[in-house]
Each structure stands twice: as C-alpha cells, then as structure tokens.
Amino acid sequence: AMWHIDTAFLTASETYNLAKGAIISDMDGDGDNGILIALNASENKDVYHYEMIENHGGWRANSVYEGTLPVSGIVNRVERGIIASHSYNVYMGVGTSEGIHVYKVDLSPGYHAVDILSVLNGQDNVMLLKALPYPHGNSFGRLFVGDSLLGNLYMITYYGYDLIGHTDDGYFTDVVVGDLDNMAEPKIFASSSDGKVYSFTQVAPDSFIQKAVFDLGSPVVSLIEGDINRDGYIEMYATTYDGKIYVIQTEVDTLAPNEVEILNPHSGDWTGADSVKIEWNHVSKLNNIHQSGGFVSLKSLKTSHNNFFRRLVDDREFNYKSPVFYRVEISEDSAFGSLLIDTFSLDTTFIFTPSSDGKFYIRVRAEDSVGNTSDYSQVVTFGVDRGLPWVDSLTILQDTSIRGPFEVKVYPADSLSGIGNVRFYYRRMEDTGFVGMDAVFSDGAYSGFIPEVNIAYDTVHYYVVIYDVAGNAKSSPENAPSVTYEFTAGATGIEEHVAQNVFNFQIKPISRKSINISLYIPRRSNVYLGIFDVTGRRVKMVYNGILEKGEHRASVGSLSKGVYLYILKYKDKTFKGKVIVTGK
DSSP: OOOOOOTTTTOSSOOOOEEEEEEEEEETTHHHEEEEEEOOOSOEEEEEEEEEEEEGGEEEEEEOOOSOOSOOEEEEEEEESSSSSOEEEEEEEEEEEEEEEEEEEEOOTOOOOEEEEEEEESSOOEEEEEEESSTTSSSEEEEEEEEEOOOOOEEEEEEEEEEEOOOOOOOEEEEEEOOTTSSOEEEEEEEEEEEEEEEEEEETTHHHHEEEEESSOOEEEEEEOTTTSSSOOOOEEEETTTTTTEEEEEEEOOOOOOOOEESSOOTTTEEOOOEEEEEEOOOOBBBGGGSOOOEEEEEEEEOOOOOOOOOEEEEEEEOOOOOOOEEEESSSSSTOOEEEEEESSSSSSEEEEEOOOEEEEEEEEEETTTTTOOOOOEEEEEEEEEEOOOEEEEEEOOOOSSSSOOOEEEEEOOOOSSSEEEEEEEEEOOSOOOOOOEEEEETTEEEEEEOOOOTTEEEEEEEEEEEESSOOEESSSSHHHOOOEEEEEEEEOOOOOSOOOOOEEEEESSSSOOEEEEEESOEEEEEEEEEEESSSEEEEEEEEEESSSEEEEEEEOOOOOOEEEEEEEEEEEEEEEEEOOOOO
C-alpha cells in the first residue's frame, strides 16, 4: 500500500481557514463516508461535506451550511449526531471574544443555524464538541460541550442543557459514555488537559457527582471505549500528550459503604424549632479496595511504528470507589411502615420541617452508584414540640398578716415534651429588681419561697416562667414582668390580685375574727374547702360541690383567737395550710 497526500478537494478561496473541527460522516446517507469540514471566511461560516466519487476520481463538495452567523468568531468544532430527533444534525461550536456558542444547523430548505447554547464570560473557545447516542436504544442523544476559559463541561439534551462538571486546571478534551464498570448502568467519563479522567454519576435530573478517577500525569488527548480485547467487558483507552496509550479496565464493585452514624439529633432530644437539622458522618468504602476487587487496572502501552501494542512500560492500580450518597428515612412509626421522608442526599445534612408536632424516628444508610448499600444506622428518636406549656394551677400558701416567708406552689402542664424547669421571680420593696430562683419539684408540684419582708405593708410582686423540655417558655401571668401577681405583707384586710388564666387560691385574715378567701378556677370543676381548728374539728364548710369557671370569694367570721387549718381539694390535688386569727 502507498500513502499520498491529496489537498485538491480544498478549492475554497485562500481567505478561508480550515477550522479545528473536521469529522468523518456519511452526510447524505448513501453508505459512503465523507469528510465534514467547517470553513471560516472573513464574513461567512460555511460547513461542507466532501465525498470521494469513486468512478470520477475526484472529490465532490456538498454544502451543508452556507451563511453568516449572528456572532463574530471562529468555528472551533463541527459535529454530527442525533440529539432531538431520529435524523442527524450538524452542530458548530464557535469561540468569540464574548464567550462560546453552539449552533444546530437546521437541514430543512434554507439551511439556517439555531443557537442552542450561549455562555458569555469573555474570550473563550469550544475545546470539546461531541455527540453520543443515548444508551438503552433511546432515539435521542446527548451533545457534550467543553470550553477553554471556565473549564466547564455541558451536556445538551432534547430538554435543554446542564452544567455537569468543572476542572480548575485546564479544560475537558474528550468524553465517552458506556458501561465501563460493567454494572449495566452507563456513566459519563471525560478526560482533561490536566491529565485526569473524571467520572460523572447522575443522581437526579439536574445533579451529578463528579469524581477524579485517576491522574495519568500528562494531558489526555482522547478517549475511546469498547471491547477491543474481546474479553466480554468494556475497556477505555486514553491517549496522552506524552505518547502513551492507557488501557483502563474495571472490575465489578461489590464493596458496601461503612455504616452511617447519626450525629444530630440525639435520641430523646426535643426541639421547639420549626426545622430540625439532621447530621451524620461521611462514610467511605469498608476495606482496601484491592482486597476484594472493584479496582481500576491501568496499563500504559508504548507505541511503535510496526506494532501498535509493542510492550508494557507501566502497570499501576488505582483505588476507584463508586461515589457514595445517602438515603434518609423519617417516620412517625418506629417500624418505618409509613414514611414521611424518603429521599437521597449528596451531603451529610438534611433539613426536616415537619407539618405537625410529635415524635419522629429517623434512620440513614449509605449507598453507592452501583447499588451497594450499608446497613441502616441506629434509629434515632426525637420530638418536635412547638406548643407552649401552661400553668394548671398556682397557689400562694400564706398568712399575709405576717411578714413571711411565703410559699408559692405551681402545677404546670405540657402536652408533648413535658416540663423541663420552673423559675420563680419575686420583688419586694427592698429589692432593686426581680430575684429569680429555680423551683424545687416535690409531690407533683414546683415550690419556691418568697423571703420574709423587712418593711411593713410591703407590696410583693411575683411571677413564674414555665419551660418545657423542647425549650418553649410561658410566663404566668402572661406578659410578665410587665404584669405580675402581688400581695401586701404584714397587713390585714388587703385583697389579693387573682390570676385570670390559672387556678389560684389565697386565704388571709381580714379582721381579728374573720378570714377572707379568694379562689379562681379556669374551668367548671368540683371544689372542696373546709376550715378546721387545731383539734381537727371542722368549723366551716366553705365549698363542697361544683363551682363554675371564674373568681369566687368567701369570708369566714366569728372565729376565736387561734390557729386554724384549711384543706382545699381541686381536681386531683389537695392543698393544706394554716391561717392565724389574732382575736380581740
């Protein structure tokens, strides 16, 4: 065989420059391949299809596109492929001083170009333009575009385009799509001028995981995929700028990722926030990937003039592990029979915003792109309680004719997370501000003491703040400390302020022979109140039956000097105390 160079078919004017893009294509579908070439003139950007006419001993040029594009630039690449229909189209990549454009040449009569991608970020060139068929026999295809300025990789489909990858140290040079890991699920692999080959795994319609599979150490010029050695598996061949060809073969990845550990929230946690940030640790594969397969075998073969694959000059193995993402499940059922959330996350966090309060169960597991899964994490139980606690009843057990101390008891309640803490605040005339203290829990009530007053006729102000386990807080009375409960110590005949939203009971002498009783109940209830002397004899039955919601007042007179006891029963609670009548 004798080779010769023939340039006679380039009959265009000398003002034309052959663009970087030239491909072999059967443009007219007659079974004979020709050469598809983009030519750049000073004003026009033309695409011609040159085909050798066997019986006439020459080349024939068919015009595919003749016209002026709406931008001033150089056609860097030309490509032909199926993207949005069953018929082939011609695509032109144009670099300009403003950015890049990709045009689809409409082959209907009148030949015109349609701009299908514009990225305007400054002086740029199209370094990669490649059309690849969609796997699984789909009639549509994908067009991959790489630029020189940003180092981005775009994928154009029938529905539009996505930015699927980026390299910081160069630009993408070639791309292949195939089942290179032999898992019956095609992936995208792209080479770059920085010497790396990247994989792209699609995990959502517009979301890809990019991973540098390996670094060949020299700019990669081209990628080819196919079962060239006929072993039943697809290989990938990478040609590098330093004159080497690498054969890349993969084995099936059967390694499961490590088990996930949920870091936040902790089991038993409650929150009053609208959203919960769920966090877990980042996991990788279980063991060294060489121990059980799943590695990438990379072999460098040197070329010669006589034998394409002359001898092995390099043999390296790379730890290529399938990308890991996370499955998050949240349920109100500890058996996860019905899921509120069943989603995937690329990150190690997920924001959960429940529509209602309650207790929730969460578990997370790691999965990789080839279907290996870890065990589920330990189930974490947490609660969301955005409701406020409330005071079911509040009493001050006191004899206001003395100066104290005065015991205050509060019975708080909460619908979900429970009571976390109760704090009392008081202010006497001698105090410069409110003094706070944690209440002590005993016998179902939280108790605190207001110390003895040192000033006669001292008006004492007090209020309480209830905190539930989720961190929600509510004061009693509401709007405290602007509004407080109060009483006057060391005096007789002073009426108490009664809380209008909680059960409140106060008893005190109003004369030397009488006592005054003030009672407020928040709802219709059965109430018992009896007054007894020190021998245990009942001297007065004040209430014994149903009382309507609201404030109730009563007085007990004609009492002799001495100490009297009272017993108050309200709902399931019993209050006991004493009051002193000084007599004449």
